[in-house]
Amino acid sequence: MSKIDEVQDNVKNTPGLGKSMAKWGALGAVVAIPVPFIGPVIGAVVGAAYAYSKRDKI
Numbered sequence: 001m002s003k004i005d006e007v008q009d010n011v012k013n014t015p016g017l018g019k020s021m022a023k024w025g026a027l028g029a030v031v032a033i034p035v036p037f038i039g040p041v042i043g044a045v046v047g048a049a050y051a052y053s054k055r056d057k058i
Helices: 003-013 017-032 039-053
Strands: none
Touching (some): 003 039, 017 039
């Protein structure tokens, strides 16, 4: 089982994790827009990663 499969299983089996990742991803994208070298795509990835790292507290 690869790490990608592990993450997908975690998102599917943890209620509310996908919603939280989407919320934090959107917030990360909006916050990163004014930063010229980051951009919204990387900001969204960072936001979703933050939510995933906090998955045990959801």
